[in-house]
Amino acid sequence: MTPRSIPPARTGRHTTARRSPHRARLTLAAAAAVIMLPAAALLAQHQSAGAIEDGRQVYGAVCSGCHGPDGDQIDGIDFAHGQFRRAYSDAELNQIIRLGIPGTAMPPTPVAESQAERVVAYLRSLSSSAGAAAATGNPVRGQALFDGKGACTTCHAVNGRGSPVAPDLSTIGSARRVVELERSIVDPLAEVLPQNRSYRVVTDGGETVTGRLLNQDTFTVQVIDSGGELRSFDKATLREHGFTDTPMPSFRGRLDPQELADVVSYLASLRRR
Numbered sequence: 306m307t308p309r310s311i312p313p314a315r316t317g318r319h320t321t322a323r324r325s326p327h328r329a330r331l332t333l334a335a336a337a338a339v340i341m342l343p344a345a346a347l348l349a350q351h352q353s354a355g356a357i358e359d360g361r362q363v364y365g366a367v368c369s370g371c372h373g374p375d376g377d378q379i380d381g382i383d384f385a386h387g388q389f390r391r392a393y394s395d396a397e398l399n400q401i402i403r404l405g406i407p408g409t410a411m412p413p414t415p416v417a418e419s420q421a422e423r424v425v426a427y428l429r430s431l432s433s434s435a436g437a438a439a440a441t442g443n444p445v446r447g448q449a450l451f452d453g454k455g456a457c458t459t460c461h462a463v464n465g466r467g468s469p470v471a472p473d474l475s476t477i478g479s480a481r482r483v484v485e486l487e488r489s490i491v492d493p494l495a496e497v498l499p500q501n502r503s504y505r506v507v508t509d510g511g512e513t514v515t516g517r518l519l520n521q522d523t524f525t526v527q528v529i530d531s532g533g534e535l536r537s538f539d540k541a542t543l544r545e546h547g548f549t550d551t552p553m554p555s556f557r558g559r560l561d562p563q564e565l566a567d568v569v570s571y572l573a574s575l576r577r578r
């Protein structure tokens with residue numbers, strides 16, 4: 306018996322999301338789920354806002370893992386700027402989506418032609434709408450606003466600097482589209498991800514602690530409080546505990562449009578490396 310019974314650290318795991326077989330399997334599962342999406346928009350003759358929204362959901366479930374939320378994660382391809390390797394017709398894009406590109410890493414997606422049409426509509430809508438804010442913003446000024454006037458670091462951290470109270474934003478540009486970043490800042494209540502929801506506990510001594518839910522089990526709950534401290538509570542001793550509204554303030558009117566564009570372009574630049 307050697308004393309070294311600790312298993313060796315697992316190394317050599319796939320680190321790029323693009324090639325991870327695990328991710329690929331998730332993607333296939335997502336594709337299967339897509340086929341069963343409600344057929345509500347099936348009768349739509351034209352690509353309405355609902356159809357584009359449908360396309361967005363398929364894109365988020367199936368495509369964004371490889372192409373990225375803004376569609377620019379594969380070299381030479383940038384959906385948000387309408388940049389393809391060559392000009393495709395809608396029919397060609399439809400075929401690429403359903404059949405993939407044989408001999409490349411672009412897989413077929415088993416969706417009906419009508420559903421692929423909605424994804425195409427979504428891709429086209431991306432290049433007409435997105436990128437406006439980031440394109441006019443200056444990420445260097447944005448970082449200064451983030452650290453200074455915006456006081457974003459009182460709640461968020463980027464690359465180890467700032468507070469752990471709110472979600473870490475170090476790679477937020479890889480996870481969210483520009484329009485989503487902008488919405489988070491001007492309209493934080495509009496959409497809060499389940500894992501980002503705020504949690505509030507009231508102890509039997511009457512102390513109220515609000516923060517980010519880190520973990521909970523049947524008996525205890527762990528919260529990062531607004532001072533950034535990890536607090537653990539015994540549920541049986543709490544007067545109240547549960548989710549509450551986000552403490553993220555709206556910056557509508559507090560940042561002018563140029564400042565907003567600057568902050569958004571800074572956030573969009575924070576990517577996985």
Ligand code: HEC
Nearest residue numbers: 332367368371382389390391401402406409410411412414
């Ligand atoms: C497993 C990763 C992966 C998934 C999932 C994926 N793609 Fe791709 N896609 C690629 C790669 C890699 C290429 C480039 C292939 C090549 O080398 O020509 C590509 C190419 C494309 C192209 C051609 C772009 C051009 O300029 O030639 C389009 C359009 C496209 N993908 C759309 C989609 C859509 C829409 C979805 C979701 C329904 C999707 N892809 C899902 C990896 C993926």
Ligand code: HEC
Nearest residue numbers: 455456457460471472486489493497498501551552553554
């Ligand atoms: C008082 C604390 C606080 C301040 C100040 C604050 N935020 Fe937030 N922020 C939060 C919390 C909590 C969340 C998570 C809940 C939510 O999504 O609203 C959040 C969410 C976000 C998200 C969405 C994250 C995601 O995963 O989608 C972005 C982007 C963001 N904040 C950017 C900013 C920027 C930029 C500033 C400064 C201009 C800022 N925040 C200031 C607390 C704060």
